[in-house]
Amino acid sequence: MSDKLIAPSILAADFANLQRDVEMVNTSQADWFHIDIMDGVFVPNISFGMPVLKAISKHAKKFIDVHLMIVDPDRYIKEFADLGSNMLTVHYEACTHLHRSLQSIKNHGMQAGVALNPHTNVELLRDCINDIDMVCLMSVNPGFGGQHFIERTYEKIKQLKTLILEEGADTKIEIDGGVTDKNAEKLIACGADVLVAGSYVFKSDDPEETILNLKNSINK
Numbered sequence: 165m166s167d168k169l170i171a172p173s174i175l176a177a178d179f180a181n182l183q184r185d186v187e188m189v190n191t192s193q194a195d196w197f198h199i200d201i202m203d204g205v206f207v208p209n210i211s212f213g214m215p216v217l218k219a220i221s222k223h224a225k226k227f228i229d230v231h232l233m234i235v236d237p238d239r240y241i242k243e244f245a246d247l248g249s250n251m252l253t254v255h256y257e258a259c260t261h262l263h264r265s266l267q268s269i270k271n272h273g274m275q276a277g278v279a280l281n282p283h284t285n286v287e288l289l290r291d292c293i294n295d296i297d298m299v300c301l302m303s304v305n306p307g308f309g310g311q312h313f314i315e316r317t318y319e320k321i322k323q324l325k326t327l328i329l330e331e332g333a334d335t336k337i338e339i340d341g342g343v344t345d346k347n348a349e350k351l352i353a354c355g356a357d358v359l360v361a362g363s364y365v366f367k368s369d370d371p372e373e374t375i376l377n378l379k380n381s382i383n384k
């Protein structure tokens with residue numbers, strides 16, 4: 165079994181054919197579903213909310229990785245647990261009491277993730293890295309699919325990997341935004357464990373084959 169994971173972002177799916185696209189991910193070599201929840205406050209865009217996640221959950225047969233781009237996410241932790249989320253990722257920039265949020269996520273039976281905007285230094289996570297199951301490094305500014313990858317991300321992955329090792333933590337690194345076949349291998353070489361891919365997968369001619377090729381390229 166390979167250990168580097170692909171998480172297609174449903175944000176880039178065809179919402180009028182959502183069940184078809186969820187089934188595509190089910191039968192593909194993808195590992196996780198990546199679900200982007202945006203509130204129009206933390207980010208300048210609104211994606212979808214609970215009813216849509218409920219519909220996805222009903223058909224999804226793989227791990228559900230929920231990325232909350234919302235202010236004050238503590239308000240909804242229980243609801244996301246009840247909807248079948250396996251990983252709940254909150255933004256560092258959206259949490260006043262990050263440690264408390266992480267505890268609450270775990271108390272609700274989910275793995276706890278923290279996302280960092282491109283401008284946020286990884287060092288800020290040192291004091292709670294042992295409580296974080298996954299750090300999601302944003303490689304674009306959150307809010308939209310289809311943006312260009314920010315090159316500085318490679319350096320941030322290396323810094324974060326060093327921090328994780330120094331602190332003896334068991335924390336995965338996820339990269340979110342602008343992932344394609346052009347940067348996937350280098351991201352893994354720098355220390356990434358999970359690659360989110362939205363438009364690169366769903367806008368391709370054959371999404372299932374695109375997932376297969378991406379997965380093979382990072383697990384040689």
Ligand code: DX5
Nearest residue numbers: 306307309310341342362363
């Ligand atoms: C951006 C979202 C991403 C987005 C990635 O705010 O967090 O998950 O869907 O889309 P692509 O892969 O198209 O950059």
Ligand code: ZN
Nearest residue numbers: 200231340360
């Ligand atoms: Zn995301």
